[in-house]
Amino acid sequence: MTSSHPPLLLKNAWLVDPATGHEERGGVLIEGGLIKALGPAVAAPEGAEVIDCGGQVLAPGLIDMRAFIGEPGAAHRETLKSAGEAAAAGGVTTIVSMPDTNPVIDDPAMVDFVQRRARDTSIVNIRPAAALTKGLLGQEMAEIGLLREAGAIMFTDGARSITNAQVMRRALTYARDFDALIVHHVEDPDLVGQGVMNEGEFAARLGLPGIPREAETVMLERDMRLVRLTGGRYHAAMISCADSADIIRTAKAAGLPVTCGVSINNLALNENDIGDYRTFFKLSPPLRDEDDRQAMIAALADGTIDVIVSDHNPQDVETKRLPFAEAEDGAVGLETLLSAALRLLHADLISLPQLLRALSTRPAEILGLPAGRLECGAPADLIVFDPDAPYVLDKRQLRSLSKNTPFEEARLEGQVTLTLVAGRIVFDRRST
Structure with a gap:
């Protein structure tokens, strides 16, 4: 999407690739909106931004x-x-x-x-x-x-x-x-x-x-x-x-x-x-x-x-x-x-x-989309989430203009921390 952005390394994550069922601890390196490298030994090149995922799921x-x-x-x-x-x-x-x-x-x-x-x-x-x-x-x-x-x-x-x-x-x-x-x-x-x-x-x-x-x-x-x-x-x-x-x-x-x-x-x-x-x-x-x-x-x-x-x-x-x-x-x-x-x-x-x-x-x-998998060359449309984070849904906090949720005041587990589209962070719960 934007090769002008510096490389981004998401490290210390629990990688889950639903396409293969493979799970491991490691990181994902993103360049030019695509996954450049991933795995337990991936390292950040010079000038890269680094985000520590704290062991959360990256998928x-x-x-x-x-x-x-x-x-x-x-x-x-x-x-x-x-x-x-x-x-x-x-x-x-x-x-x-x-x-x-x-x-x-x-x-x-x-x-x-x-x-x-x-x-x-x-x-x-x-x-x-x-x-x-x-x-x-x-x-x-x-x-x-x-x-x-x-x-x-x-x-x-x-x-x-x-x-x-x-x-x-x-x-x-x-x-x-x-x-x-x-x-x-x-x-x-x-x-x-x-x-x-x-x-x-x-x-x-x-x-x-x-x-x-x-x-x-x-x-x-x-x-x-x-x-x-x-x-x-x-x-x-x-x-x-x-x-x-x-x-x-x-x-x-x-x-x-x-x-x-x-x-x-x-x-x-x-x-x-x-x-x-x-x-x-x-x-x-x-x-x-x-x-x-x-x-x-x-x-x-x-x-x-x-x-x-x-x-x-x-x-x-x-x-x-x-x-x-x-x-x-x-x-x-x-x-x-x-x-x-x-x-x-x-x-x-x-x-x-x-x-x-x-x-x-x-x-x-x-x-027929190229997304939906963790592999080199795939689009860096990625999420980092804590599957165990508990919360009670308050419909007033929903970003949708309409609030007709069936889960109002429901106890839920699992919150997204980061969402990336083509390698660009579009949602960051750490800053909300």
């Missing part, structure tokens, strides 16, 4: 494949600048922004606008996803080739599902020819109906209409058959239940070009957290029961689930301070993604390299 920065950002059209909820600041504080060095904006990102000029605006205002990398269908209406396919040429990193209708199987088939076929990635929100709106939370005993007790798991699995099953028919690269944006994990597992075993993600909310929370109609827990897909949450953790551990996303979706008081059934879906998550994910590590449910692989390496591989 690739997180790559979040699903973040809704208000700009353009709803900058009062979140801007590219504020999203970048929140991401840096949470250790996220690359964000994929969803096309659900106003106007929709379904035109090469809009892709270019987001890229330019992000370059000018954001301290982290922001890569735009383009709409899969024009206007996100699910009827007419967007210009995948032109949008990809303009810089769109993947194609999705964001929080909307494509119910027309012919449109999805056509999109997967075109995507195959352009080697583009289709990302789909798997939720049949007709089966969702008026549902607002997971269908089951708890919803009945609260008197709220439920969303059956079949709203997810029926759509996912259809998509697997279309992938088999077309050969297009497909990523299920988020799954939330055991049956969906089984569907993905079967598709992968059959050799289909399929990957999937899970929201950190469906890993760290369940439907009981909704409690007394707490709207910050109204999400899509909804929080499921504890059995499904455990199934998601197991699917993550065995590699069925590839990535963890924040599903960052800023909402303001006008859209959240409403009766539960009327409130909008969504929660902010960029700043708490790592801390919430570390709950799985502290519960001995997954290893640190496995966890970081789902947060960094696999997203990079799926998106």
